[in-house]
Amino acid sequence: MSLSLRLRRSADPGPHQHGGPIRVDARTKNLTKRLRPGDVAVIDHVDLDRVSAEALAALRPAAVVNAAASISGRYPNLGPEILLGAGIPLLDGVGQEAVAALKEGDVGVVEGNTLLVRGQVAATGTRQDADTVREAMEAARAGLAVQLEAFAGNTMEYLKRERDLLLDGVGVPEIRTRLEGRHALIVVRGYHYLEDLQALRHYIREYRPVLLGVDGGADALLEAGHQPDLIVGDMDSVSDRALRCGAEVVVHAYRDGRAPGLERVRDLGIEPVVFPATGTSEDVAMLLADDKGATLIVAVGTHATLVEFLDKGRAGMASTFLTRLRVGGKLVDAKGVNRLYRSRISGVSLFGALGVALLALLAALQSTPGGQVLLQVAWARWDDLTSWVTGLFT
Known part of the structure; x- marks a missing residue:
C-alpha cells in the first residue's frame, strides 16, 4: 500500500x-x-x-x-x-x-x-x-424590539449624512450608459437570484432592460447568458471575467473618497466611474438608476423583508430602507414582475397571425401557374392520405 x-x-x-x-x-x-x-x-x-x-x-x-x-x-x-x-x-x-x-x-x-x-x-x-x-x-425573536430601536436611531444618522444624495441626487456621477426612459434590472447575488433570473428570461428578451450587476451579480448575469451593461460595487466579489466583459464599471467608494476596489479595476486596464456614498453597493445601484431616469427598477436577489434587512446588520439596514423609500415609486421585486408579466402577444393573436400568413401564401400560389400546379399536387396527396386513413377503418 x-x-x-x-x-x-x-x-x-x-x-x-x-x-x-x-x-x-x-x-x-x-x-x-x-x-x-x-x-x-x-x-x-x-x-x-x-x-x-x-x-x-x-x-x-x-x-x-x-x-x-x-x-x-x-x-x-x-x-x-x-x-x-x-x-x-x-x-x-x-x-x-x-x-x-x-x-x-x-x-x-x-x-x-x-x-x-x-x-x-x-x-x-x-x-x-x-x-x-x-x-x-x-x-x-423576543429581542427584536431592541434591534428595531437601534435601527430607528441608525436611520436618522444615515439621513443626516446622506440627505442631499437621497433628496436631491447630489453627488451622483455621470455615466455613459443611457437609462433615460428604460427599465433597469438590478441583480444582486442574494436571495433566490438564480430562480428569479430564470423566471424573467421572457421579460428580459422582450423589454431589453439595462442590465446592472452589483458586484457578483455581474457574474450571475453572465452565468444566465446575459451581457451586463453596468457593474456597480466595491469590486470585492466580482470576477475579472465579468469586469472585462465590456460593461461600464462604477466603483462604490467610501464617503471620504477611499475606494479599495479602484486599483484592481485599473490594473485590468479599465478606467471606472467612482461613486462616493455611504450605504451598500445595492443601494448605490438603485440611486444611480433612479437619478439617470430609469422608468422602472426591477430588483433581483435584493433585500425586501424585515428579516432580510436585519441579515445585513443594523449598519446596512438604514441605507437599504431609506433608498427604497427614495425609489419606491419605480421599484418592483423580480417575483412581482414574474407574477404580473405576460407576453404582449396573446395566444389568440398568434394563431390569428399564422392564419393570415397561411391565407396570404395560398393566394400567392393561386396567382401563378407554377403555384397552381403545386396546389393541385398538394391536394392530390391530401386525397391519397385521407383515402388511406379511411381504408384502415373500412
Whole structure:
C-alpha cells in the first residue's frame, strides 16, 4: 500500500465524524471561492445570514466551524437552519484564537463538540442541532424590539449624512450608459437570484432592460447568458471575467473618497466611474438608476423583508430602507414582475397571425401557374392520405 493511500485512510473520519481539508477565512464570501465538497469550512461570522449559508451549503462542505456565534440572539437569522437542513454539521463559537492557530490544508475532523487536527483537539465549541437552533431563534425573536430601536436611531444618522444624495441626487456621477426612459434590472447575488433570473428570461428578451450587476451579480448575469451593461460595487466579489466583459464599471467608494476596489479595476486596464456614498453597493445601484431616469427598477436577489434587512446588520439596514423609500415609486421585486408579466402577444393573436400568413401564401400560389400546379399536387396527396386513413377503418 502506498504511503499517500495510507495517509488518506488514516485521515478518513469515522461514521460519527465529519472531516476533510481545512479552509479558513474570516470572510465567508472569500472562503466560498476556494471551498470544495468535503472540506471543513472555518469561518468567523456572527449571525450567519441566509445568503452566506446558502452559498456554503451549495458547496457541500463536510462541516462548518464558526469562531463566532452563528446565532447571537440579536435577531432570528436563518443561516444555521439552512446548514442543518442541508445535513451539514455546525460547530459554533470555537473562538478566534483557536481559528488563528489552524493551518490551511490540514485535515480536520469534527467529532461532537470538538475539531480534531492530527488526532489532537484544536478547537472546542457548541455543536448545533435542531433543538439548540430552535431555542436560540425563539430567544432572538423576543429581542427584536431592541434591534428595531437601534435601527430607528441608525436611520436618522444615515439621513443626516446622506440627505442631499437621497433628496436631491447630489453627488451622483455621470455615466455613459443611457437609462433615460428604460427599465433597469438590478441583480444582486442574494436571495433566490438564480430562480428569479430564470423566471424573467421572457421579460428580459422582450423589454431589453439595462442590465446592472452589483458586484457578483455581474457574474450571475453572465452565468444566465446575459451581457451586463453596468457593474456597480466595491469590486470585492466580482470576477475579472465579468469586469472585462465590456460593461461600464462604477466603483462604490467610501464617503471620504477611499475606494479599495479602484486599483484592481485599473490594473485590468479599465478606467471606472467612482461613486462616493455611504450605504451598500445595492443601494448605490438603485440611486444611480433612479437619478439617470430609469422608468422602472426591477430588483433581483435584493433585500425586501424585515428579516432580510436585519441579515445585513443594523449598519446596512438604514441605507437599504431609506433608498427604497427614495425609489419606491419605480421599484418592483423580480417575483412581482414574474407574477404580473405576460407576453404582449396573446395566444389568440398568434394563431390569428399564422392564419393570415397561411391565407396570404395560398393566394400567392393561386396567382401563378407554377403555384397552381403545386396546389393541385398538394391536394392530390391530401386525397391519397385521407383515402388511406379511411381504408384502415373500412
